[in-house]
Amino acid sequence: MPSLGADMDAGVLQEWLVGPGDAVRKGDPVAVVETAKSTIEVECFETGTVERLIVEPGTTVPVGTPLAVIAGEPAMTAEPVVTTGPAESVPPAAGRPAAPAPSGAPAADATLAPVARDVRDVRSPLVRRLAKAGGVDLTTLHGSGRGGVITRADVERAAGAAAPTATPAARRLAAELGVDLSRVTGRGSRGTIRVAEVRKAAAALAAVVPGGRTEPPAAGPARPPAAAPPRPHVRPGAARIRATPLARRVAAELGVDLSTVPGTGECAAVRVADVRLAAATPRGTGLGPSAPRTPSAADSAAGPTTVQLPGADDRSTAMRRAIADLMSRSKREIPHYYLSTTVDLHAALTWMREHNRRSPLPERLIPGALLLKAAAVAARQVPELNGFWTDGRFVPGSGVHLGVAVALRGGGLIAPALHDADTLKLPELMAALKDLVARTRKGRLRGSETADPTITVTSLGDQGVEAVFGVIYPPQVALVGFGRVVERPCAVGGLLGVRPVVTATLSADHRATDGAVGARYLAAVDHLLQRPEEL
Amino acid sequence: MNRAQAMTVVKESLAQAVPGADIETLAPDEKFRDALELDSLDFLSFVEVLAERTGCRIDEDDYADLTTLADGAELIAGRVP
Numbered sequence: 001m002p003s004l005g006a007d008m009d010a011g012v013l014q015e016w017l018v019g020p021g022d023a024v025r026k027g028d029p030v031a032v033v034e035t036a037k038s039t040i041e042v043e044c045f046e047t048g049t050v051e052r053l054i055v056e057p058g059t060t061v062p063v064g065t066p067l068a069v070i071a072g073e074p075a076m077t078a079e080p081v082v083t084t085g086p087a088e089s090v091p092p093a094a095g096r097p098a099a100p101a102p103s104g105a106p107a108a109d110a111t112l113a114p115v116a117r118d119v120r121d122v123r124s125p126l127v128r129r130l131a132k133a134g135g136v137d138l139t140t141l142h143g144s145g146r147g148g149v150i151t152r153a154d155v156e157r158a159a160g161a162a163a164p165t166a167t168p169a170a171r172r173l174a175a176e177l178g179v180d181l182s183r184v185t186g187r188g189s190r191g192t193i194r195v196a197e198v199r200k201a202a203a204a205l206a207a208v209v210p211g212g213r214t215e216p217p218a219a220g221p222a223r224p225p226a227a228a229p230p231r232p233h234v235r236p237g238a239a240r241i242r243a244t245p246l247a248r249r250v251a252a253e254l255g256v257d258l259s260t261v262p263g264t265g266e267c268a269a270v271r272v273a274d275v276r277l278a279a280a281t282p283r284g285t286g287l288g289p290s291a292p293r294t295p296s297a298a299d300s301a302a303g304p305t306t307v308q309l310p311g312a313d314d315r316s317t318a319m320r321r322a323i324a325d326l327m328s329r330s331k332r333e334i335p336h337y338y339l340s341t342t343v344d345l346h347a348a349l350t351w352m353r354e355h356n357r358r359s360p361l362p363e364r365l366i367p368g369a370l371l372l373k374a375a376a377v378a379a380r381q382v383p384e385l386n387g388f389w390t391d392g393r394f395v396p397g398s399g400v401h402l403g404v405a406v407a408l409r410g411g412g413l414i415a416p417a418l419h420d421a422d423t424l425k426l427p428e429l430m431a432a433l434k435d436l437v438a439r440t441r442k443g444r445l446r447g448s449e450t451a452d453p454t455i456t457v458t459s460l461g462d463q464g465v466e467a468v469f470g471v472i473y474p475p476q477v478a479l480v481g482f483g484r485v486v487e488r489p490c491a492v493g494g495l496l497g498v499r500p501v502v503t504a505t506l507s508a509d510h511r512a513t514d515g516a517v518g519a520r521y522l523a524a525v526d527h528l529l530q531r532p533e534e535l
Numbered sequence: 536m537n538r539a540q541a542m543t544v545v546k547e548s549l550a551q552a553v554p555g556a557d558i559e560t561l562a563p564d565e566k567f568r569d570a571l572e573l574d575s576l577d578f579l580s581f582v583e584v585l586a587e588r589t590g591c592r593i594d595e596d597d598y599a600d601l602t603t604l605a606d607g608a609e610l611i612a613g614r615v616p
Contacts, residue, residue, distance in 0.1 A: 254554055279554040356595050361583045364595070366575040409555065409572075437576050 001055075003063045004033065004040050004450045006474055007326035010062045011035045013055045022050045024070065029446065031067060036322035038414050039443040040450055048072040058183075166193035177202040243270035254279040255442065279442065319412040330474050334389075335510040338469050341522045343529055345485055345500045351532040367485055368459055369430045371502070373535045375457045375480045376402045376421035378524035384513045385478040385506075385521050386454045394477065394512040403453025403473065404433065406440045415473060416445050417453040426535055455480065467503040477509035478521070536589070541612035544588055545604055552581035563605040589615050 001011050015032040018024055029041040030050075051069040055061055166174070166181055170193045174181050177198065184201045186193035241258040243251070247270045251258050254275065261278040263270035348370050356364045379386040379400045387396040402421035406414055418424070418432055439445055453473070459482040460468045468481035483503040490499040504525050508518045528535060536544075546558050549567065556571045568578060582601065586593045591614045593601075600610045 276550070276555045353595060361586050361593070364579065366579060368575055407574075434576060434580070 001033065001061050001063050001065045001067055002042060002045075002447055002451070004035055004042070004447050005037070006329075007037070007322045008035045008063060010060055011040075012060045013057055013067060014039065015057050016053055016068075017041070018050050018068075020050050020052050024048065024050055027448075032444075033447075035450075036318040037412065038440065038445055038450065040445045040447050042067075042447045044070070046070050046072055165191060166198075167195065170195050170198045173202075174198045241270060242268060243275075247271050247275050251275045255444075316411055319408075323413060326473065327471050330471050334472050334474060334477075336472060336507050337510045337515055337518065338505065338507050339515065339518045339522055340467060340469075340503060340505045341526060342488075342501050343504050343526045344490065345502055345529060348529045348532040349485070349500050363427050363430075365426055365430050367502075368482075369426060369433060370529065370532060370535060371459060371482045371504075372402060372404065372418070372421060372433065372457055373424070373426055373429055374525045374528040375455075375482075376400045376418075376424075377528055377535070378521055379455050379478075380422040381524045382517060382521040384517045385508060387477060387512075388454070388475040389477050389509055389512050390475050397452075397454025399454070401452050401454045403456030403476070404436060405456060405458035405470075406437050408441060414440050414445070414450070415453060415456045415458075416440055416449040417451075419448070457482070460484070467505055469505050470507050472507055472509055477512040478518075479507045480521075480525075481505040481507070536612055536615040538608055538612050541615070542604060542608040545585065545607040545611060548585040548588055549581055549604075552584045553577050561604055563608075564603050566602050567604060568602060585611070591615050 001013070003009075004011065012034040013031060014034050016030070017032065018028075018030045024030055024044045025047045026044055028044045030044045031042045033040050033042050048070040051071045053068045055065065055067045061067075165186060166184075167188070171181065173179075173195055174184070174193075179198050179201045181193055181198075184193050184197050185191075187197055188194045241261075242263060243258050243261075248258065250256075251261070251270075256275050256279050258270055258275075261270045261274050262268075264274055345367070349367060352365050352367065352370060359365075377400075379402070383396055384394070386400055387394055389395075399420050400422040401417040401419050403415040403417050406416070408414065416436055418429065418436060421429060421432075424432060436445075436449070453476065455476055455478050456470075456473050457480045458468055458470045464484055466483040466486060468483055470479040470481045472479045481504070483505075485500050485502050487498050488501050490497055490501065492499065504522055506518045506522055508521075542563075549571075550556060550558050553571060553573060561567055561570055567573070571577075573581070578598075578601075582593050582598070585591075585607070589611055591611060593610075597610060601607050
């Protein structure tokens with residue numbers, strides 16, 4: 001499980017896009033992962049052949065957990081890459097994602113590397129004892145302590161997850177029937193799983209799986225989910241979803257999976273309004289809509305063993321918490337300094353209006369695109385602000401990957417990257433921006449987009465404020481803000497004129513740069529916007 | 536195209552450009568950009584959909600006439616035969 005952003009410490013594997021035997025290349029999307037903030041396509045870290053999938057869809061695993069084994073090309077397997085090994089968790093602070101999938105090392109290597117790591121990193125005898133008592137496999141554990149060290153809390157959490165509370169009889173029955181207890185909601189006191197719930201889960205499995213076979217318990221990682229999978233872990237297969245024809249068409253257009261949409265029509269049929277609602281929810285294809293599911297719909301469409309369906313409230317709570325954690329960390333660790341300047345946009349907007357008059361609609365620009373381009377080119381010109389503060393020093397970014405803060409309609413914020421934004425021509429940048437915003441709101445981003453912005457831009461331009469002083473996304477070192485474009489009286493050529501202006505601000509990390517560098521950056525932005533034809 | 540038809544196509548375009556927006560609760564003279572919290576990208580995609588569905592050219596100078604459903608319907612009704 002790669003770290004898909006500094007604010008992520010675990011993710012739900014929603015769906016595999018590849019299967020065993022598939023050839024994959026570095027950069028191919030291989031799986032869909034859901035984090036507190038969005039649904040992300042995870043790109044493969046290696047080129048090779050998928051040997052086996054370790055984590056089942058619907059499972060929550062911490063960052064650093066191996067998801068699949070990829071057999072690399074012979075030359076690669078000869079050299080087990082320890083740094084990308086399964087349990088080598090890269091602390092989110094490193095700014096770079098951990099390996100999206102285990103290294104090219106074959107399974108044997110994958111199990112060897114972490115063992116060596118344990119000896120090194122798990123120094124506390126208490127942690128070792130706890131792990132032993134709780135039946136927790138330290139080699140698969142993600143350490144949340146300093147430098148990825150496994151802490152007592154990690155072990156306790158894992159032990160709690162690994163062993164859902166269940167009555168002894170329920171455990172016996174579950175073993176007999178092949179029911180995975182981690183996927184069963186306990187209804188006894190304090191959530192203890194009882195025989196009745198196991199029976200119900202088993203019956204449901206038999207009903208859903210063709211031929212009445214029960215699904216084998218989750219294979220692989222010794223870490224069943226703590227918060228259980230919100231997705232049906234048994235695919236409904238041919239089970240037909242009741243929906244109106246229009247709803248089907250709209251669902252297809254919007255890329256909404258009907259099986260995830262709770263129907264409010266007759267006999268729980270899915271109507272257009274339901275599909276739109278699902279599409280509008282950031283997690284349209286995932287969790288949000290599953291909460292209001294009626295029991296009957298859940299029985300037929302989703303595995304009834306699904307546990308604790310997070311509703312829209314939980315979703316937004318998780319999003320809020322992710323933002324809260326990251327922003328608190330930013331304000332705790334980063335000594336911000338703030339600069340502000342007013343930029344005359346007369347030249348830029350005149351040029352843009354002319355461009356738009358000549359261009360067909362799909363090629364029209366918005367002022368925001370010009371501002372982003374200027375921010376990106378200025379970041380190339382002042383590279384001290386483009387990169388990460390890691391391990392007590394500044395590490396420049398490779399290329400300008402402009403994080404663009406996108407507000408989600410359901411509330412919350414994601415800032416995925418426009419890769420190499422400084423090199424895109426304006427129409428390209430505009431197209432990339434449209435695509436990125438649409439996918440952010442629909443909930444289908446790529447791992448590399450969420451993981452590696454080198455500097456972020458926030459623009460509250462359409463919400464009526466003139467200036468925004470942002471909070472830096474760690475481990476980045478700068479955040480650029482643009483306010484609303486407003487008409488203001490200005491001194492132009494010794495006379496008073498009315499000009500469209502925008503307030504550009506910079507929040508920067510004083511550890512990495514001083515005010516003079518920040519001032520140079522804002523001056524560069526201003527300068528670039530006076531020559532829009534060169535942008 | 537009469538006003539009623541124009542109104543329908545404006546509403547449908549808005550619904551298509553901004554999935555999930557609650558168009559039915561909008562008053563005809565309400566500023567929908569504010570009411571639906573559309574950003575400039577949303578608005579641009581609304582204009583694209585509207586132009587495509589009506590075959591009508593919509594320039595940037597027309598944006599000022601596209602702030603409410605009623606204004607939008609008027610603009611379209613006046614341009615589409």
